[in-house]
Each structure stands twice: as structure tokens, then as C-alpha cells.
Amino acid sequence: MNAQATALQDPRLNRAEPFTPPLGDGGFFQRDRSIHPPAYAPGYKSSVLRSPRQALLSLENSVSEITGPVFGHNDLGPLDNDLIRNYAKDGDPVGERIIVHGRVLDETGRGVPNTLVEFWQANAGGRYRHKKDTYLAPIDPNFGGCGRALTDDTGYYYFRTVKPGPYPWRNFVNSWRPAHIHFSVFGSGFAQRLITQMYFEGDPLIPVCPILTTIPDKDALDRLVAPLDLNASTPFDSLAYRFDIVLRGQRSTYFENRTEGN
Amino acid sequence: MTQPLNYLKETASQTAGPYVHIGLIPAMAGFDIFERNFSNVLVTPSTEGERITLEGKVLDGTGTPLRDVLLEIWQANANGRYNHPADRSAGALEQEFRGWGRAGSDFESGLVSFETIKPGAITDRAGRTCAPHVNVWIVARGINIGLNTRLYFSDEEAANAADPVLNLIEQPSRRSTLIAKRGERAGKVVYSFTINLQGPEETVFFDV
Numbered sequence: 232m233n234a235q236a237t238a239l240q241d242p243r244l245n246r247a248e249p250f251t252p253p254l255g256d257g258g259f260f261q262r263d264r265s266i267h268p269p270a271y272a273p274g275y276k277s278s279v280l281r282s283p284r285q286a287l288l289s290l291e292n293s294v295s296e297i298t299g300p301v302f303g304h305n306d307l308g309p310l311d312n313d314l315i316r317n318y319a320k321d322g323d324p325v326g327e328r329i330i331v332h333g334r335v336l337d338e339t340g341r342g343v344p345n346t347l348v349e350f351w352q353a354n355a356g357g358r359y360r361h362k363k364d365t366y367l368a369p370i371d372p373n374f375g376g377c378g379r380a381l382t383d384d385t386g387y388y389y390f391r392t393v394k395p396g397p398y399p400w401r402n403f404v405n406s407w408r409p410a411h412i413h414f415s416v417f418g419s420g421f422a423q424r425l426i427t428q429m430y431f432e433g434d435p436l437i438p439v440c441p442i443l444t445t446i447p448d449k450d451a452l453d454r455l456v457a458p459l460d461l462n463a464s465t466p467f468d469s470l471a472y473r474f475d476i477v478l479r480g481q482r483s484t485y486f487e488n489r490t491e492g493n
Numbered sequence: 494m495t496q497p498l499n500y501l502k503e504t505a506s507q508t509a510g511p512y513v514h515i516g517l518i519p520a521m522a523g524f525d526i527f528e529r530n531f532s533n534v535l536v537t538p539s540t541e542g543e544r545i546t547l548e549g550k551v552l553d554g555t556g557t558p559l560r561d562v563l564l565e566i567w568q569a570n571a572n573g574r575y576n577h578p579a580d581r582s583a584g585a586l587e588q589e590f591r592g593w594g595r596a597g598s599d600f601e602s603g604l605v606s607f608e609t610i611k612p613g614a615i616t617d618r619a620g621r622t623c624a625p626h627v628n629v630w631i632v633a634r635g636i637n638i639g640l641n642t643r644l645y646f647s648d649e650e651a652a653n654a655a656d657p658v659l660n661l662i663e664q665p666s667r668r669s670t671l672i673a674k675r676g677e678r679a680g681k682v683v684y685s686f687t688i689n690l691q692g693p694e695e696t697v698f699f700d701v
Contacts (some may be wrong), residue, residue: 278635294615308528351517419579442507
């Protein structure tokens with residue numbers, strides 16, 4: 232506190248403060264809510280009673296928002312990114328073997344290193360291993376349906392799984408989810424926290440899904456659809472899909488009152 | 494003409510859905526898969542600070558508890574220091590205290606709880622002191638983009654009155670939606686909270 236007051240009062244000290252680049256570890260770029268689904272999206276019925284009606288209160292990022300949990304390899308097990316094997320009991324799971332890979336980037340295009348990516352999905356028949364899922368398609372005894380990975384120094388992640396099947400749900404009488412994989416990503420600060428869903432190129436259920444079409448921006452919706460990536464497939468083993476995830480970019484603190492540079 | 498401003502766009506959010514537990518808390522979905530699991534217990538026996546339980550419910554627009562909601566909390570340690578390299582404040586760091594936890598609500602009652610410590614006051618980037626608080630992130634079926642809020646503590650009246658974030662809330666009556674109430678049960682300190690997603694007592698949510 233006092234160091235800061237001194238810096239402000241003493242022009243020499245003020246000048247001595249280093250000029251830092253505009254993109255650094257300051258607050259995050261403001262979230263562009265026009266590309267995200269609105270809270271209230273009545274076509275997705277359960278959003279009606281679960282959406283705030285007051286405006287969100289805008290908060291300049293402080294240390295509470297620009298920091299977030301840090302994870303390490305000790306948090307993960309060796310099979311955590313291999314859904315083919317991480318719940319195998321007496322064989323491989325049934326279904327289309329695929330690799331999903333990509334990078335976690337921020338809005339400036341830089342990779343987000345060492346961040347935790349978690350994923351979960353239904354099995355090849357569209358059935359979730361969850362006590363509340365009662366869909367008649369059977370559980371696969373060799374498939375759990377979840378995994379996680381830490382990105383490397385460049386923000387890259389990958390995992391192996393089977394392609395999930397579509398499944399019906401109680402929204403309209405005949406609503407079916409497209410094949411999808413849920414993703415949870417941390418980033419470097421708690422304000423970057425994001426949960427989303429990855430869809431698969433060419434799925435005809437995409438344009439009629441009441442959840443996916445909560446997204447008002449066509450380009451933002453397209454960015455959730457992973458293209459087939461034959462370059463990353465393994466011949467006679469697995470196809471591959473590419474899914475890059477973009478988190479919010481980060482500003483510097485260069486015109487702010489502070490006691491230290493960044 | 495100008496140069497194009499080639500920032501990427503953030504990936505759009507989607508709901509976590511009703512089966513979020515499969516990926517984030519598999520034991521609640523009904524199976525065991527990972528060697529190490531994340532949980533709602535932030536403390537170890539060596540953690541410094543006052544042990545507290547944070548306990549509450551998230552209610553929908555009819556006042557019904559959400560029974561498939563997932564909460565994560567992020568907080569400083571007892572010295573007001575976050576376990577993250579971007580926190581350069583003076584408080585002592587405790588390596589073993591990550592400061593983060595996640596919890597799903599009970600499938601019957603909707604009750605959510607965390608075992609943690611009461612965080613210390615932190616200093617914001619303008620050098621102002623912020624009242625002790627816990628940052629909360631809420632996802633569930635029907636929530637299209639995670640909701641951010643904070644929990645403050647009822648026994649920190651003076652600090653709360655001076656808190657720069659609480660004072661951003663124009664209506665004093667809405668500030669009280671962020672205050673967890675201190676109580677005791679079986680000799681343990683329990684702070685109770687209610688998060689109203691919608692309606693007359695609607696909780697304040699932040700665009701952070």
C-alpha cells in the first residue's frame with residue numbers, strides 16, 4: 232500500500248516503472264456474450280426456470296478472477312486420456328474408434344499450456360454410464376465414458392475413445408441430441424472457466440438440436456463442430472477428429488496503479 | 494482499409510447437462526474410474542486457518558432446489574493469498590492448499606457442501622482491501638453458460654460494508670444475497686447459503 236502511494240507521489244519512481252506490452256497477465260478480454268447462448272433460451276426448456284432475469288453485474292477482474300487452480304501430472308493417472316482402456320474389464324468397448332485432439336488457445340492465438348481438459352460422453356449407443364440415465368440402449372461393460380488430459384507446453388491435448396451415439400431426451404416429444412463429447416476447460420484464471428460440447432462434422436442432427444441452436448451466432452456454432460482429420464488418424468486402427476478450444480485472451484496491467492510490474 | 498484485427502473468438506459455452514457428474518465427479522454418477530478424484534474437501538490436516546463448512550442449495554425460479562447442479566469454488570488461503578503465480582501479494586503461500594474444490598448437489602435434497610477454511614482478506618489490484626470471500630461457479634442442465642457469484646461471510650460486517658465489489662451492487666438489498674450466514678452444528682462452524690437463480694430474491698451474478 233505504502234510502496235504504491237510512494238510510487239504515485241514520486242514522479243521519478245513512476246517513470247522508472249517498466250512499460251509492458253499490452254497483452255500479458257492482466258484481466259481477461261471482456262467476454263463477447265453475443266456469441267454465447269443466452270441464459271434464457273426457451274427452445275431449451277429447462278433454461279426457462281434456471282436463467283437469471285436480472286442483468287449480470289460487470290466486474291473488473293481482480294486477483295480473484297485472474298487466478299485459478301493449477302493442476303499437475305500428479306492429479307492424473309496414466310490411462311486418464313484413453314477411454315478405450317480406462318474402464319476396460321474384459322475387452323475393448325464397442326464402437327467407432329476415434330482420436331480427438333487439438334489445442335487450447337486464447338483469443339490472441341497463444342497456446343494455453345499445462346491446463347486441465349476434462350471430457351465425458353455417452354457410449355456408441357447413446358447410453359450414459361450414469362445412475363439417472365434410463366435410456367433403453369445398453370451400457371457397454373467396457374466403457375466408462377470420461378477422461379482428462381493436461382495440455383503440453385504448446386496447449387496441445389489428445390485422447391482416444393469411441394464415437395458417441397445420439398440419444399433422445401425430454402424436451403420436445405421427439406428431441407435427439409447429436410453425437411457429442413462434453414468438454415470442461417480451466418485456463419489460467421477462474422474467469423476463463425468454460426464448459427462446452429464438441430460435435431462431429433456432417434451430423435444431420437446438429438441444425439435441429441434445441442441445445443446447440445441456443446447459440447445465436449452461426450460461426451460460433453460452427454466452431455463447435457470438429458472436422459474429420461485423416462492426417463491424425465491411425466491406419467487400420469482409429470479415425471481422428473480435430474477440436475481446438477479458444478479461451479479468453481488476457482490484457483496487461485500497464486496503465487494501472489500497481490506496486491509491481493508484470 | 495485497415496489491417497485485419499485477427500483475434501480468435503472464444504469457444505461458445507454449452508450446458509454441462511444432467512450427466513456432468515460422469516466427467517467431473519464419477520463417483521456421483523455411480524462408478525469408480527480414476528485413481529485420483531477431485532472433491533469438495535479443500536483442507537488437509539495441516540491447512541492453516543479456521544475450518545468451516547459451506548453448505549447450501551441452488552433454487553430455480555419456482556424455489557425448487559436444483560438436484561443436478563455442480564459448483565466449484567476458488568478461494569485464497571487464510572493469509573489472503575491465492576495459490577497461483579499471478580498473485581504476488583505478501584501473504585504466505587501454502588503449497589498444499591490448492592484453494593479449489595467442486596461439489597455436486599445431493600440427488601434427493603439438492604444440498605451442496607464444501608469443507609474448507611475461511612479465506613483471509615485479499616488486496617485488489619488498486620490496493621484496496623476486499624472482504625473475505627469465496628468465488629463460486631455454477632453449472633447444470635438448463636444453465637447455458639456458467640454463472641459466477643461470490644460468497645461473503647455474515648460475521649465480517651465491517652469488511653463487507655467496505656468491500657469494493659459489494660459496493661458495486663446498486664441496490665443494498667441485493668448485496669445480502671451474497672452473504673453466507675454463520676452458524677454452528679455439533680461444534681463445527683457452518684456457513685449457510687442459498688443461491689436463487691431467478692425471482693424476487695435473485696442472487697447477484699457477475700460478468701467477470
